[in-house]
Amino acid sequence: MKLLNSTARGSSAVLAGALLLGSLTACGGSSQATAKADTSTLTLAIDSDSASFGFDPLRVSAAQRQFFEGLYDSLMTLQPDGSAGPGLAKEFSYNADKTVLTLTLKDGVMFTDGSKLDADLVKANLDRRSDPALSAYSAVAKGGAQEITSVDVVSPTQVALTFAKPQPGFEKNLASTTGMIVGKAGVADTASLAATPDGSGPYTLDPSTVKGNKYVLVKNDKSLDASNYPFSKVVFSVVQDPQARANALVSGQADVAMLTSSTVDFAKSKGLGVSQIGGTVNTMISFDKTGKTAPAFASEKVRQAIQHAINRKALVDALHKGDIPAWNALPKDSAGFTDELETTFAYDPEKAKALLAEAGYANGFEFTIIASAQTQTDLQAVQKDLAAVGITMNVKMAASTDEAFAAVATTPLGYAPLNWDNPVGVMYGVVLNGFTNVQKATDDQLSAATGEAAAAKDDAASKTALTKLNTRLVESGWMIPLYEALTNQGYNTKKIKQVEFAGTNAYPLLSSYAPAS
Amino acid sequence: MEVTMALFITKRLLMALTTVLVVAVLAFLLVHAMPGSPGAVSLGAGASQEAIDEVNARLGWNDPLLTQFFRWLGDAVQGDLGISLIDGRSVSAALLSRLPVTASLAAGATVLSAVLGIALGVTAAVRGGTVDRIVGGLCGLAVALPAFWIGIIFVYLLAVQSSVFPATGYVPFEVSPQDWAMSLALPVITLAVGGAAFIARQTRASMLDALQQEHIRTLRATATPTWKILYIHALRYASLPIVAGIALQFMGLFGGSVVAEQLFAMPGLGQAAQSSVSTHDAPAVQGVVVIATVVVVAVNLALELATKFLDPKLRAA
Numbered sequence: 001m002k003l004l005n006s007t008a009r010g011s012s013a014v015l016a017g018a019l020l021l022g023s024l025t026a027c028g029g030s031s032q033a034t035a036k037a038d039t040s041t042l043t044l045a046i047d048s049d050s051a052s053f054g055f056d057p058l059r060v061s062a063a064q065r066q067f068f069e070g071l072y073d074s075l076m077t078l079q080p081d082g083s084a085g086p087g088l089a090k091e092f093s094y095n096a097d098k099t100v101l102t103l104t105l106k107d108g109v110m111f112t113d114g115s116k117l118d119a120d121l122v123k124a125n126l127d128r129r130s131d132p133a134l135s136a137y138s139a140v141a142k143g144g145a146q147e148i149t150s151v152d153v154v155s156p157t158q159v160a161l162t163f164a165k166p167q168p169g170f171e172k173n174l175a176s177t178t179g180m181i182v183g184k185a186g187v188a189d190t191a192s193l194a195a196t197p198d199g200s201g202p203y204t205l206d207p208s209t210v211k212g213n214k215y216v217l218v219k220n221d222k223s224l225d226a227s228n229y230p231f232s233k234v235v236f237s238v239v240q241d242p243q244a245r246a247n248a249l250v251s252g253q254a255d256v257a258m259l260t261s262s263t264v265d266f267a268k269s270k271g272l273g274v275s276q277i278g279g280t281v282n283t284m285i286s287f288d289k290t291g292k293t294a295p296a297f298a299s300e301k302v303r304q305a306i307q308h309a310i311n312r313k314a315l316v317d318a319l320h321k322g323d324i325p326a327w328n329a330l331p332k333d334s335a336g337f338t339d340e341l342e343t344t345f346a347y348d349p350e351k352a353k354a355l356l357a358e359a360g361y362a363n364g365f366e367f368t369i370i371a372s373a374q375t376q377t378d379l380q381a382v383q384k385d386l387a388a389v390g391i392t393m394n395v396k397m398a399a400s401t402d403e404a405f406a407a408v409a410t411t412p413l414g415y416a417p418l419n420w421d422n423p424v425g426v427m428y429g430v431v432l433n434g435f436t437n438v439q440k441a442t443d444d445q446l447s448a449a450t451g452e453a454a455a456a457k458d459d460a461a462s463k464t465a466l467t468k469l470n471t472r473l474v475e476s477g478w479m480i481p482l483y484e485a486l487t488n489q490g491y492n493t494k495k496i497k498q499v500e501f502a503g504t505n506a507y508p509l510l511s512s513y514a515p516a517s
Numbered sequence: 518m519e520v521t522m523a524l525f526i527t528k529r530l531l532m533a534l535t536t537v538l539v540v541a542v543l544a545f546l547l548v549h550a551m552p553g554s555p556g557a558v559s560l561g562a563g564a565s566q567e568a569i570d571e572v573n574a575r576l577g578w579n580d581p582l583l584t585q586f587f588r589w590l591g592d593a594v595q596g597d598l599g600i601s602l603i604d605g606r607s608v609s610a611a612l613l614s615r616l617p618v619t620a621s622l623a624a625g626a627t628v629l630s631a632v633l634g635i636a637l638g639v640t641a642a643v644r645g646g647t648v649d650r651i652v653g654g655l656c657g658l659a660v661a662l663p664a665f666w667i668g669i670i671f672v673y674l675l676a677v678q679s680s681v682f683p684a685t686g687y688v689p690f691e692v693s694p695q696d697w698a699m700s701l702a703l704p705v706i707t708l709a710v711g712g713a714a715f716i717a718r719q720t721r722a723s724m725l726d727a728l729q730q731e732h733i734r735t736l737r738a739t740a741t742p743t744w745k746i747l748y749i750h751a752l753r754y755a756s757l758p759i760v761a762g763i764a765l766q767f768m769g770l771f772g773g774s775v776v777a778e779q780l781f782a783m784p785g786l787g788q789a790a791q792s793s794v795s796t797h798d799a800p801a802v803q804g805v806v807v808i809a810t811v812v813v814v815a816v817n818l819a820l821e822l823a824t825k826f827l828d829p830k831l832r833a834a
Contacts, residue, residue: 045685049792051604052603052604052792052796053603053604054603054604054605054606132568191605194604194605194606195604195605195606208692210614210784211604211606211611211784212784212788212789212792213687213782213783213784213788214686214784237685237686237782238782239685239782240779240782241779241780241782243669244672244684244685244779244780244781244782245685247672247673247676247677247684247685248684248685248686248782250677250684251676251677251680251683251684251685252680252683253683253684253685253686254685270677
């Protein structure tokens with residue numbers, strides 16, 4: 001049906017075309033790609049909101065160190081090789097039995113509120129350790145394996161930390177968020193830290209920050225260490241979607257981006273640099289080694305059967321392309337890593353069945369594991385492997401956060417990523433006395449190996465102790481490693497020098513990012 | 518007639534206020550039905566029961582529900598939507614800073630979808646035949662494709678492959694109008710595709726009806742210029758359902774911008790809603806729901822008034 005003549009039809013078509021073209025071209029303009037690189041600003045695309053709880057560095061864990069490193073100084077600092085070096089404390093010393101650590105503080109450190117660093121301020125910070133909201137202090141709080149029993153002012157520039165038990169090597173804890181010091185006003189009114197940081201770090205928070213989306217840090221002229229940070233402005237851009245983060249890097253909105261392994265090839269294909277490091281082992285953890293919630297788990301042979309029943313390579317090929325199947329509890333870069341575990345606990349369903357029969361479970365057994373949205377798919381893959389040897393693992397989604405946390409006491413097995421940057425800390429704080437051992441199981445070999453690792457005086461002794469520790473963790477089935485997830489830092493090679501990690505820490509030092517030329 | 522109009526506006530305003538109030542009550546009750554208490558949420562899993570009880574008592578969580586609701590309502594009408602449990606900041610200030618992002622997205626996508634939709638709808642109705650079928654087919658496809666998929670394709674083609682637009686981020690207008698437009702371009706186009714198809718269908722049907730009207734034939738017989746017939750007389754006649762469609766689009770886009778905000782990492786209300794729900798930040802959840810409701814109710818009210826203005830028969834009623 002033609003209602004109008006050809007001229008009318010023509011005019012409507014032209015108008016429609018013009019509108020369509022106009023609407024598209026109106027959005028055009030200068031190309032992002034051709035814009036000259038701005039070396040005064042470093043933009044990092046990160047995967048989550050580092051300051052979702054505000055700007056109190058003690059309310060976050062070590063994983064947020066990189067962001068808070070910009071705003072706050074720590075008593076010790078993480079060094080490029082992963083060791084702990086001087087920070088706000090220029091020197092430290094232990095007493096003979098390693099129960100007292102005395103720190104000597106740096107002079108001339110000023111906070112954004114105008115207050116100055118002294119021993120009283122350090123004590124005021126550390127005396128907040130009983131506050132349950134302060135994640136950074138969870139390991140040193142009362143009852144913990146690394147409990148600090150008192151903090152005493154020795155002199156205006158010296159402070160002594162007394163521990164419940166000997167703590168050789170404790171100084172490394174002070175190189176993370178645990179050691180970050182908040183200024184006097186922030187400590188006096190902690191609620192103010194929700195919106196306003198109060199640190200002495202190399203940067204201060206710029207008002208152009210949009211909480212939860214973009215954190216803009218600008219150089220703090222009063223900082224003694226500001227010159228060690230190459231960029232005058234650092235922007236942390238929160239991009240939760242992994243593909244969107246890769247896109248932001250490729251199209252130039254970010255200079256550095258945290259990439260998931262699945263987007264690494266895409267980034268490389270676009271000519272971007274990618275630095276990778278392991279260190280985080282996704283592990284099934286035996287919560288119950290005494291058989292309280294599932295009698296079968298009291299048997300080491302049952303836990304070893306599970307080690308043999310899981311096809312780790314198939315799991316990685318199917319679900320985590322680019323990551324590394326893991327038979328070791330400790331990561332590949334750890335001194336305690338050993339190839340032997342790969343053959344000792346190789347995928348062998350028949351051996352798993354034999355071990356189950358020896359333990360008295362020839363017909364298998366049944367138990368339940370609590371899953372989250374992040375772990376459900378992995379657990380379903382493991383569920384299939386376990387079913388093949390006769391073990392029925394029911395995967396139940398956590399109905400609430402309470403249920404997920406309670407799982408450590410109500411179910412025999414859990415699943416979590418574990419970062420082993422500080423193995424002794426993980427053993428004392430998580431494995432031997434921490435939340436993964438609410439049934440209070442003991443293992444003499446594990447305790448001895450941890451003690452040896454803590455007391456090791458040189459690299460050789462440390463390697464020997466950590467190898468023992470790693471081997472025993474797997475052999476005992478306290479840890480059932482699945483795969484080592486790689487942390488990937490994609491970067492624009494035209495603007496940024498190759499990204500380097502600090503030892504085995506998964507988050508590069510903020511000071512380590514440098515312009516390409 | 519002026520009295521009738523005043524009465525009409527008063528009635529509609531009262532209905533709008535009632536709607537906002539009902540939604541506020543529902544949001545309040547839903548938040549109270551969520552597992553966990555504010556104390557548990559703000560202190561985290563390791564907190565002692567005493568510490569949790571102390572925070573709950575400070576926030577008045579143990580007061581009767583009615584007392585809590587009227588306290589919240591009293592503050593809300595003064596512009597105070599409470600304090601976030603997660604970061605202790607003002608919910609009103611946080612949401613108001615995000616409002617321009619979502620409003621820009623929704624308004625931009627509505628304008629673009631209206632312009633494209635009307636142009637395509639008029640073209641299809643006027644030209645008929647193959648053009649009509651092509652427009653119809655494209656509209657069917659555009660309505661069927663999910664917005665996030667369209668967004669991914671646009672990002673890949675126009676940001677990753679050709680770097681025409683930024684792939685992520687939002688630049689406030691006051692910082693740089695040009696960068697603001699650039700940062701909005703892809704999300705706006707992403708959201709506008711489905712809307713344009715919807716409006717095109719609406720426009721086509723209305724125009725076909727309008728072009729068959731007696732007064733349009735009379736205008737053609739009196740040699741009135743074609744553009745006048747189409748865009749002044751016929752489109753005005755056809756405008757009621759089109760305007761309704763555009764308003765519906767705006768309301769839908771305002772509430773549904775979360776997809777674009779996630780995909781393009783934009784700090785809008787959708788992103789705030791998602792993060793406050795996942796962290797069980799009750800005051801923030803309530804705030805987002807109330808602000809979104811106020812906007813939708815206001816647009817609905819404006820639509821009714823516009824309809825009254827556009828249709829003489831309704832105006833006289």
